[in-house]
Amino acid sequence: MAQRCAVIGVGQTHYTTKRRDVSIAGLVREAALRALEDAGLTFKDIDAVVIGKAPDLFEGVMMPEAYLADALGAAGKPMMRVHTAGSVGGSTALVAAGLIQGGVHERVLVVAYEKQSESNATWALSTHLPFSSSLVVGAGGYFAPHIREYMRRTGAPEHIGTLVAVKDRLNALKNPYAHLRIPGIDRRMVESTPMLWEPIRYLETCPSSDGACALVLSSERAATGTPAWVHGGAMRSEPIFRAGRDTVSPQAGKDCAADVYRQAGVTDPRRQIDVAEVYVPFSWYEPMWLENLGFAAEGEGWKLTESGATALDGDTPWNASGGVLSSNPIGASGLIRFAEAALQVRGTAGEHQVDGARLALGHAYGGGAQFFAMWIVGREKP
Amino acid sequence: MPSDEPLTAEHVLEFPGGYTRTTGPVIGRFLTELRAGRLVGVRTAEGRVLVPPLEYDPATGEPVTGEYVEVGPAGTVTASAWVAEPLATHPLDRPFAWALIKLDGADTALVHAVDAGNPKAVAAGTRVWPVWRGERSGHITDISCFAPEVSKIVSPVRSSYRLKAGGALGVFLEGIGRGVFVGGRCGGCGKVYVPYRLSCPECGILLAERTELPGTGTVTTFAINNLPDPRAPEVPFVSAYILLDGADVPMIALVGGVPAHEVRHGMRVRAEWVPENERTPSMASVRWFAPTGEPDVEL
Numbered sequence: 001m002a003q004r005c006a007v008i009g010v011g012q013t014h015y016t017t018k019r020r021d022v023s024i025a026g027l028v029r030e031a032a033l034r035a036l037e038d039a040g041l042t043f044k045d046i047d048a049v050v051i052g053k054a055p056d057l058f059e060g061v062m063m064p065e066a067y068l069a070d071a072l073g074a075a076g077k078p079m080m081r082v083h084t085a086g087s088v089g090g091s092t093a094l095v096a097a098g099l100i101q102g103g104v105h106e107r108v109l110v111v112a113y114e115k116q117s118e119s120n121a122t123w124a125l126s127t128h129l130p131f132s133s134s135l136v137v138g139a140g141g142y143f144a145p146h147i148r149e150y151m152r153r154t155g156a157p158e159h160i161g162t163l164v165a166v167k168d169r170l171n172a173l174k175n176p177y178a179h180l181r182i183p184g185i186d187r188r189m190v191e192s193t194p195m196l197w198e199p200i201r202y203l204e205t206c207p208s209s210d211g212a213c214a215l216v217l218s219s220e221r222a223a224t225g226t227p228a229w230v231h232g233g234a235m236r237s238e239p240i241f242r243a244g245r246d247t248v249s250p251q252a253g254k255d256c257a258a259d260v261y262r263q264a265g266v267t268d269p270r271r272q273i274d275v276a277e278v279y280v281p282f283s284w285y286e287p288m289w290l291e292n293l294g295f296a297a298e299g300e301g302w303k304l305t306e307s308g309a310t311a312l313d314g315d316t317p318w319n320a321s322g323g324v325l326s327s328n329p330i331g332a333s334g335l336i337r338f339a340e341a342a343l344q345v346r347g348t349a350g351e352h353q354v355d356g357a358r359l360a361l362g363h364a365y366g367g368g369a370q371f372f373a374m375w376i377v378g379r380e381k382p
Numbered sequence: 383m384p385s386d387e388p389l390t391a392e393h394v395l396e397f398p399g400g401y402t403r404t405t406g407p408v409i410g411r412f413l414t415e416l417r418a419g420r421l422v423g424v425r426t427a428e429g430r431v432l433v434p435p436l437e438y439d440p441a442t443g444e445p446v447t448g449e450y451v452e453v454g455p456a457g458t459v460t461a462s463a464w465v466a467e468p469l470a471t472h473p474l475d476r477p478f479a480w481a482l483i484k485l486d487g488a489d490t491a492l493v494h495a496v497d498a499g500n501p502k503a504v505a506a507g508t509r510v511w512p513v514w515r516g517e518r519s520g521h522i523t524d525i526s527c528f529a530p531e532v533s534k535i536v537s538p539v540r541s542s543y544r545l546k547a548g549g550a551l552g553v554f555l556e557g558i559g560r561g562v563f564v565g566g567r568c569g570g571c572g573k574v575y576v577p578y579r580l581s582c583p584e585c586g587i588l589l590a591e592r593t594e595l596p597g598t599g600t601v602t603t604f605a606i607n608n609l610p611d612p613r614a615p616e617v618p619f620v621s622a623y624i625l626l627d628g629a630d631v632p633m634i635a636l637v638g639g640v641p642a643h644e645v646r647h648g649m650r651v652r653a654e655w656v657p658e659n660e661r662t663p664s665m666a667s668v669r670w671f672a673p674t675g676e677p678d679v680e681l
Contacts, residue, residue, distance in 0.1 A: 144605030
């Protein structure tokens with residue numbers, strides 16, 4: 001049987017458009033040192049470091065793990081880098097958890113980051129190769145048709161995306177680390193912003209953020225502080241160009257959820273999971289993932305959103321932190337979901353704490369919705 | 383000088399070679415240090431450090447001490463005024479700020495130009511550093527200007543590749559060059575992939591059988607893009623998933639010949655090729671997909 005694994009430290013930077021005051025090394029150190037402080041530890045107490053970030057083309061630093069090893073106290077220790085596009089933050093935590101669960105290490109530092117202000121992610125995601133005529137412009141250009149297809153299939157009314165955009169930004173007002181904090185955010189404000197990739201409006205998209213997030217993972221034996229226990233973790237991927245692939249509700253997402261639920265003994269996610277931090281970079285992905293993750297029946301996700309069930313005071317709060325819609329340092333965004341899930345079950349989420357949260361889901365997806373990473377953490381030991 | 387206008391003339395009053403200014407010992411010391419690349423002030427009897435130095439304490443009229451104190455080189459802006467349109471005699475030929483700068487260790491502020499790029503980059507509290515002129519002569523302009531701290535560098539990265547469309551892509555593009563879409567059928571699952579590729583992503587086996595597909599198909603879903611793109615003729619433009627007749631995976635392509643908001647799920651479309659003599663083995667040979675006018679397909 002695998003060793004138990006706990007999150008014993010969480011560190012985040014304040015997410016913002018441009019962190020002009022720090023280098024990339026300074027940024028990741030800020031998160032790492034906060035996580036270590038949270039755990040009451042120093043770099044000396046760490047056995048290995050696992051780092052994650054999205055494509056190197058975003059900052060133009062190739063193999064950043066080599067450059068950042070010393071900055072993260074990894075001299076003389078195992079150091080590895082994970083890359084699974086937007087889901088990388090989640091995958092990074094799961095690779096590190098595996099090192100604990102497999103008994104390889106006692107304490108592993110997990111760090112993920114992005115400093116988007118060093119270039120432009122839409123440029124980096126739209127490097128058009130010769131001979132091709134791909135018309136996909138950035139992530140929004142890629143996901144808009146799949147959102148449109150979801151709306152066609154389910155008959156969801158147009159304002160659902162707006163509701164999520166408002167709800168997550170209201171939550172962000174309670175999270176001091178959130179990037180987009182828009183006082184007075186409401187439907188009218190969201191609806192007054194321009195359509196970028198119809199049906200996606202400007203305020204229905206995530207911001208471009210600079211930021212880093214770090215976790216300290218520990219074995220049961222080496223745990224300090226307030227642990228959040230890992231009850232399950234799973235990753236899945238699927239070929240993006242497979243005939244018959246369901247781009248609205250990818251099979252890899254369903255399989256990944258089934259795996260993590262099985263490990264954590266979850267049979268009814270909506271009832272058993274107290275709070276979920278789910279990767280929603282475009283507001284319509286909330287109802288889409290509600291269905292993909294089994295919180296709602298197929299075609300019913302938008303009704304759950306519309307009912308207010310996913311609000312902070314709803315019966316199944318999603319993205320109490322404000323989510324990716326409020327902070328998006330891409331490579332870190334998945335790890336922030338995992339970290340926020342841990343904060344909730346530790347009872348240390350602050351103003352956006354969901355009362356009595358005992359079991360929480362952290363979720364990330366990436367690429368063309370082809371990579372998935374999820375974990376379930378709990379207040380009690382599994 | 384006579385002018386075209388009656389009773390109007392230009393007149394210049396300038397002492398040939400310029401007036402001289404004897405500096406006296408105190409300002410002379412300041413300028414001499416400046417020529418050597420150092421900034422100094424002088425201490426008053428009350429212990430304050432004046433920069434630029436004076437022979438007397440302006441507050442009391444008492445002579446200053448003979449003690450010179452090295453200050454700076456950095457300082458803090460205490461007040462500034464933005465100059466949006468510099469004049470010919472200004473120290474910089476681009477917009478800049480006049481600023482009062484209190485150098486580190488000084489008790490008074492020095493007036494100088496700050497090359498800040500934009501007015502938001504300079505305010506009371508901004509830290510600035512001198513930018514020295516290459517050749518110094520003992521003049522306040524030995525400092526060409528002050529500038530905010532270095533907080534960012536530009537790091538160009540450029541990789542140059544030579545791409546050769548061989549293999550499966552070459553087969554597909556050769557077809558495009560003669561106006562057909564080449565796909566491949568999987569011997570395992572029977573699915574038809576277009577563009578032609580070497581292996582089936584489901585079964586992992588080679589796509590042995592090539593097949594030529596007609597240029598007609600159905601829009602399965604699409605986005606209306608309001609962000610301009612060099613490959614699209616105008617904004618908004620529609621990028622659509624088009625399932626070619628006989629194919630099992632959709633291709634993403636531009637839809638044209640129809641207003642963006644009239645494009646529908648299930649719309650029947652046909653490839654519009656550029657004229658035969660302009661065709662090349664590149665996707666630029668397909669201008670876009672335009673509606674055929676057939677009834678929509680139920681998806």
